[in-house]
Amino acid sequence: MYPEYMHESLKKVEQSRNKRLELEKSGEPVFPPMTAEEREDVLTKFHPDYKPDARRKIKVGPNKGEELTTEVADMLEAYSRVMPGLFDLDDPDYETDVLIIGGGGAGCAAAIIAAEHGAKSIISTKLRLGDANSMMSQGGMQAAGKQHDPPTRHYLDAIGGGHFDNVPKLVRAMTEDGPDVVKWLEDLGVIWDKNEDGSVHVLHGGGTSRKRMLSCRDYTGAIIMRTLMDEVRNHPEKIEVIEFMPTVELILDGKGKCAGCILYDLETEEYYVAKAKATIIATGGYGRLHIRGFDTTNHYGATGDGLIMAYRAGAKLMYMDSVQYHPTGSAFPEQIAGFLITEKIRGAGGQPLNKHGELFVFPREPRDVESAAFIRECVEKHNGIETPSGRTGVWLDSPLIEKLRGDGYLNKNFPAMHRQFIKYGIDITVEPMLVYPSLHYQNGGIAINEKCETNIKGLYVAGEASGGVHGRNRLMGNSVLDYNVFGRRAGEYAAEYAKSAKLGTLTLSHVDDYDKELKQAKIKADKVAPVLLPLYTPEAVRERQLTARYEGTLR
Amino acid sequence: MATKAEAKKKPAKTKAKTEKPEEKLVTVYIMGKAHQVPADATIMGAIEYAGYQIKRGAGCREGFCGACGTVYRVPGDYKIYAGLACTTLVEDEMYLTQLPSFPAEKPVYNIKKLAPTVSTFQKLYPEVFRCVACNTCSKACPQDLEVMDYIQAAMRGDIEQVMDLSFDCLCCGLCAARCPAEIVQYNVGLLAKRLYGKYLSPESKEVNKRIKEVDKNAFDKEYKELMRMAEDKLKKKYYDRDME
Ligand SMILES: Cc1cc2nc3c(=O)[nH]c(=O)nc-3n(C[C@H](O)[C@H](O)[C@H](O)COP(=O)(O)OP(=O)(O)OC[C@H]3O[C@@H](n4cnc5c(N)ncnc54)[C@H](O)[C@@H]3O)c2cc1C
Ligand code: FES
Numbered sequence A: 001m002y003p004e005y006m007h008e009s010l011k012k013v014e015q016s017r018n019k020r021l022e023l024e025k026s027g028e029p030v031f032p033p034m035t036a037e038e039r040e041d042v043l044t045k046f047h048p049d050y051k052p053d054a055r056r057k058i059k060v061g062p063n064k065g066e067e068l069t070t071e072v073a074d075m076l077e078a079y080s081r082v083m084p085g086l087f088d089l090d091d092p093d094y095e096t097d098v099l100i101i102g103g104g105g106a107g108c109a110a111a112i113i114a115a116e117h118g119a120k121s122i123i124s125t126k127l128r129l130g131d132a133n134s135m136m137s138q139g140g141m142q143a144a145g146k147q148h149d150p151p152t153r154h155y156l157d158a159i160g161g162g163h164f165d166n167v168p169k170l171v172r173a174m175t176e177d178g179p180d181v182v183k184w185l186e187d188l189g190v191i192w193d194k195n196e197d198g199s200v201h202v203l204h205g206g207g208t209s210r211k212r213m214l215s216c217r218d219y220t221g222a223i224i225m226r227t228l229m230d231e232v233r234n235h236p237e238k239i240e241v242i243e244f245m246p247t248v249e250l251i252l253d254g255k256g257k258c259a260g261c262i263l264y265d266l267e268t269e270e271y272y273v274a275k276a277k278a279t280i281i282a283t284g285g286y287g288r289l290h291i292r293g294f295d296t297t298n299h300y301g302a303t304g305d306g307l308i309m310a311y312r313a314g315a316k317l318m319y320m321d322s323v324q325y326h327p328t329g330s331a332f333p334e335q336i337a338g339f340l341i342t343e344k345i346r347g348a349g350g351q352p353l354n355k356h357g358e359l360f361v362f363p364r365e366p367r368d369v370e371s372a373a374f375i376r377e378c379v380e381k382h383n384g385i386e387t388p389s390g391r392t393g394v395w396l397d398s399p400l401i402e403k404l405r406g407d408g409y410l411n412k413n414f415p416a417m418h419r420q421f422i423k424y425g426i427d428i429t430v431e432p433m434l435v436y437p438s439l440h441y442q443n444g445g446i447a448i449n450e451k452c453e454t455n456i457k458g459l460y461v462a463g464e465a466s467g468g469v470h471g472r473n474r475l476m477g478n479s480v481l482d483y484n485v486f487g488r489r490a491g492e493y494a495a496e497y498a499k500s501a502k503l504g505t506l507t508l509s510h511v512d513d514y515d516k517e518l519k520q521a522k523i524k525a526d527k528v529a530p531v532l533l534p535l536y537t538p539e540a541v542r543e544r545q546l547t548a549r550y551e552g553t554l555r
Numbered sequence B: 001m002a003t004k005a006e007a008k009k010k011p012a013k014t015k016a017k018t019e020k021p022e023e024k025l026v027t028v029y030i031m032g033k034a035h036q037v038p039a040d041a042t043i044m045g046a047i048e049y050a051g052y053q054i055k056r057g058a059g060c061r062e063g064f065c066g067a068c069g070t071v072y073r074v075p076g077d078y079k080i081y082a083g084l085a086c087t088t089l090v091e092d093e094m095y096l097t098q099l100p101s102f103p104a105e106k107p108v109y110n111i112k113k114l115a116p117t118v119s120t121f122q123k124l125y126p127e128v129f130r131c132v133a134c135n136t137c138s139k140a141c142p143q144d145l146e147v148m149d150y151i152q153a154a155m156r157g158d159i160e161q162v163m164d165l166s167f168d169c170l171c172c173g174l175c176a177a178r179c180p181a182e183i184v185q186y187n188v189g190l191l192a193k194r195l196y197g198k199y200l201s202p203e204s205k206e207v208n209k210r211i212k213e214v215d216k217n218a219f220d221k222e223y224k225e226l227m228r229m230a231e232d233k234l235k236k237k238y239y240d241r242d243m244e
Helices: A004-025 A036-046 A070-076 A105-116 A151-161 A168-188 A220-233 A305-312 A367-379 A399-405 A409-413 A415-422 A478-500 A509-520 A539-544 B043-049 B118-124 B126-130 B136-140 B147-156 B159-166 B174-178 B185-200 B205-215 B220-228 B231-240
Strands: A055-057 A067-069 A094-101 A121-124 A239-242 A247-253 A258-264 A271-281 A323-330 A351-353 A392-397 A433-442 A445-447 A459-461 B025-030 B033-038 B069-073 B081-084 B094-098
Touching: A004 A351, A004 A392, A004 A399, A036 A367, A055 A070, A067 A070, A070 A305, A094 A105, A094 A258, A094 A478, A105 A121, A105 A220, A105 A239, A105 A271, A105 A478, A121 A271, A151 A168, A151 B220, A151 B231, A168 A220, A168 A478, A168 B185, A168 B205, A168 B220, A220 A239, A220 A478, A220 B185, A247 A271, A247 A305, A247 A509, A271 A305, A271 A478, A305 A445, A305 A459, A305 A509, A323 A367, A367 A392, A367 A433, A399 A409, A409 A415, A459 A478, B025 B043, B033 B043, B069 B174, B118 B126, B118 B147, B118 B185, B126 B147, B136 B147, B136 B174, B147 B159, B147 B185, B159 B185, B174 B185
Parallel strands: A094 A121, A094 A271, A121 A239, A271 A459, B025 B094
Antiparallel strands: A055 A067, A247 A258, A258 A271, A323 A433, A351 A392, A392 A433, B025 B033, B069 B081, B069 B094
16 A cells, blocks of 8 residues: 555556557657667766776786676675685595586576486575576566567667677577577476467567567466476486585686585585586576665575686686666565566556656666666656655556556466555556666676686586676566576586596685685685675674674574 | 563664664564564564574565465464465464475476376376365465366366466465375476476467578578677667667
């Protein structure tokens, strides 16, 4: 239920609705899309990445001297959780062909394909299998399957959306594999939304010039992720899943090849050695680092662990200066602050409005531009709506969609959204939602080529943990595609590589070396990484927890 | 069980944004132990406010993964309630426990070798036919799904209906925990969905055609051109492109 004082503004939204509906129906853009210059202007003035302290120089490691997102630099300059000398690396607890770190979409896709290529694999995952950002995507997946939409058009949209920083070969791989991913997933049992004639039902997303967003109602991620998980579990002879057992360090061999990892049992607090011919990092993103204090849409385990493990082992990172804020995080009620409101709402015709019920931006600008425009509307123009807890937001007019597409459309196509709000007495078929940007996606990551190889032999990366595919701004629907395309590729290339890979003596000396480098750079030993879990224990409780010295989040 | 008076009051988390007026607190019993927590907290927020670092029992934190299934009662009411900790609000005096894991049968199968008919359920989940239609599963469902109806549909081999009714299932396991016939409803739903997607959903001819074109390398030339293009030309092409 919206508080009394918001009613006046809500009334204005209602009053302008019919006119905006006509505008929407006219087929013309409902608000003029920004030019290149206008985009640049709003980004530099209002996007959180451009705040003076948003970035700083990293003092150590392969990207030394580069400007990175401050919180990322802080994490990369943390000490290891382990004392390398305590491990007997000659007597591993686990041995396998391919070790997959992270049981989200990329990890599961990799395991399924690696098994097809004859490899045995182990998935080490932090929480349960599928407790991952992949489970949460609502809006959909881009893939160029329509006649008037060649994959090269998808390429152009992705490159432009990424501000032309994307690695061309990776974008080609992603867009060209897209149609096959649609079929592969359907053959595994994913239920795409279809039109009567069997063609896939598609919508626009931010930055798309063709409708190519496929979906499974608004449980796209849940349907795909559960299908992949179920398939993983149908191959127990090939794939071993170890839950609540995150990886905390990579192991190399004497020649610098990746040779496995150190696992940590979250519950018993034991460490284990896993030896593997090839290793795939599929640990996803970092929303739970709460960059610049933002709320996040991400799952509980999204703490950027893959970045630090790979970085310590010498892998290069790319575009770790750019953070994606999703324009439409929920701003009210407080209990769901930061939760994602899918971009599909705007794809279906939902319009962002200020407190006067007016349009102020084209609804489908690329995400960074759209977010910056929302922030400008609230911060500079003071046209936002304040919440009782001191947040601000703009309206996202969902009832317009019902008018545009007919009664019942929201309930049928956005059951998750409807459910989320009705619990708090807000019926999104008759009232708009209040939204503000929320920390959503790690644009950059570990640098890879189109075979998912890194600069470390035997180390592969797929999904949100990788960098380069999306340049400095990912478009909606391209990361579900990304984790499928590159998850499959990583599975294939890692399995093939494992067939002939020979490992030397296992070592953790890179961990010692990195700690030394930190000391030389005079970096205080007050933080450890990977972070593993965010800390939500109240300060007062922390003060009473006297039995152990907590450094990171877990002992 | 601890009494309300023993419950420790925890100061509110320091929120940078604004000075909040004194928070209203209620008492909840977490696995039998009393804690004072903010009245408007979710169950998950309350557990963390009380000082627990959650390891099991939290995944997506937004109502998609089903990691946080919780059962609770309120005084003076015989009913067992079920909800997701991440999206259910606390109530004064509620006593709750999380059920992050519940043993469940999941047979291994080869999806390529199954038939989209009732025989598949007979083979893989014969216990489905023990359903006594008590509807306890539906009452336990935090998504308010008609769980019993989809189990009945499975008995009839109506895969499309099982798919439709179980589409929004989060596999939290609360139905299976409550079922007197020992059915694992959510796995039955998942199987039906995979069968529907693979065998019953109409095929998209356009997509198949496109895959063939890609296989023949039909876009190679155009890709190479784009990949070689000078940035200013590429930019112009991008900003000039037509919109559907
Ligand atoms: C709410 C939400 C909605 C979204 N909607 C869309 C959408 O509509 N369309 C779209 O294209 N994209 C969307 N995205 C983005 C997309 O879902 C993700 O980018 C993508 O799923 C990432 O897949 P992944 O496999 O790389 O990572 P994840 O799916 O996050 O999987 C990573 C896994 O690794 C585990 N892990 C982390 N650290 C460790 C460790 N140290 N050891 C072992 N395991 C570890 C994690 O727990 C997790 O299980 C959305 C994201 C969110 C959060
Ligand atoms: S934590 Fe995922 S549903 Fe509650």
